[in-house]
Amino acid sequence: MLTISQLAAYAGVTVRAVRHYHQIGLLPEPERDSSGYRRYGAAAAVSLIRIRILANAGVPLSQIGQMLEADAPTFAAAVADIDRQLSDEIARLEASRQQIAQLAAGDRLALPPQVIAYLDRLREIGASERVVAGERDGWILMAARWPDRVGDWMPGKIAQLDDPQVVRLYQILSGVFDSDAGDDARLEEAADLIAGLAEQAYASGEIDLGEVGQDDLPFDLLDALAVEADPRLQRLLDLVRERGWAGLARLERLPASPD
Amino acid sequence: MLTISQLAAYAGVTVRAVRHYHQIGLLPEPERDSSGYRRYGAAAAVSLIRIRILANAGVPLSQIGQMLEADAPTFAAAVADIDRQLSDEIARLEASRQQIAQLAAGDRLALPPQVIAYLDRLREIGASERVVAGERDGWILMAARWPDRVGDWMPGKIAQLDDPQVVRLYQILSGVFDSDAGDDARLEEAADLIAGLAEQAYASGEIDLGEVGQDDLPFDLLDALAVEADPRLQRLLDLVRERGWAGLARLERLPASPD
DNA sequence: GCTTGACCTTGACGCTGCGTCAACCCTCCA
């Protein structure tokens, strides 16, 4: 006959845990000896081990009781379900490892390779380090929050940089943001370019006006972040808005206004 | 400027979580607008996303604050540590998947292959289905509780079955436990065989009398379980004990008694 | 101007799975 601490040792749990299982009715209370001590048989150890296996797998104690009472097929189905949850959880943790790696990478490497490629291309077309750094910070954020969507966005972004107008746009912006003063003439030119590009993209069907809402979250955030980094971008946003569009990172047509 | 629900949506958390982070000082309280509402900038979204990445990785909120304040090398070290914990946790979950699979397998397959081999070998040497079933239940328990030690035990167990005396022992036990009555003569013979085998093993140095204690847990449990399954084993244990040994699944020499 | 519904506010309790006292009783061994 086992005492509670022996039982706990057999099953690899604490005495407190055993008493807790008694309290919630998961493990039946055994007989007591003359002095009121609980006395267990080996079968209790088996029950307890089964309980621990399920608990370790993340099954709530409240469900374990029902599971152990269920018939074989029901039990097997429940186990299959738990196995699925476990493999999901494993996938989540793997993803989490990647995310913290990106956090630690901070400003250096280990961003998704597509983002690195995009930033390199930006430098090639003559964007200033300041602008590249701004884009990098933005994309660190995007990669952190929407890791599985970055892969969808980047090819389009990289392809854009082949357009001479886009190249020109980044060069103007680099000029403006490397200097200290507001430079309205150049901002106007940039706004013209942006509006022109937006019209083009709209005409060719690239801008899908239907799908607004959910999907704008990331890009709205990018815009807001950019404006906080350099308030002159607010002016640019306003100029773009005057031309009938909204947004920087992704454009929307404004509802027609009585201008 | 963002409201709290917008901020929460950007970061993919609940409003309640954001307020909780304020309460514990993890996220600084922002300015309030005229009606007392919290108003956030985009930078808060970035902070919040960083917090969530760490929290998702399992870092306690109380540590996240310190981590985010730390300098780069300290932060990197902490991240490396978290990564290690994550990979440990993943390993744990993988092991857990195997264990629940064994639970579900119940009496059928999916025991560790070495145990299957052992049970097959038992049948070959003529052990009855009842004895095999008893061993199987015992080893299901062992494999569940001490998964990584079963591999050490089984080769020895399987090798034992090549000894004609061991074969004889299992045949006697099968005979006894398939019948209904107590059969003292055969139990005596079995006890003689066990004691003889133990003496042999002791003489050849296979039984290490030093290492008792911790390592006996599993085998004590096996014995207790066997006795609960068939009380006649208690008689066998007593007979073995009369011959100066203790245990069934693993033997110990008893301290010399004034018999 | 009024209602409605979707937000916002603070405060407080609830949940899981035990850890960790406290205050007391039992048993065993030197």
Added chain:
DNA sequence: TGGAGGGTTGACGCAGCGTCAAGGTCAAGC
């Protein structure tokens, strides 16, 4: 005989929020 090392119940504490409750606010439509 006394002290160490078991056992007993009872109660509070912990993280990380979820979930009311009981209001104040904002935007839109009538």
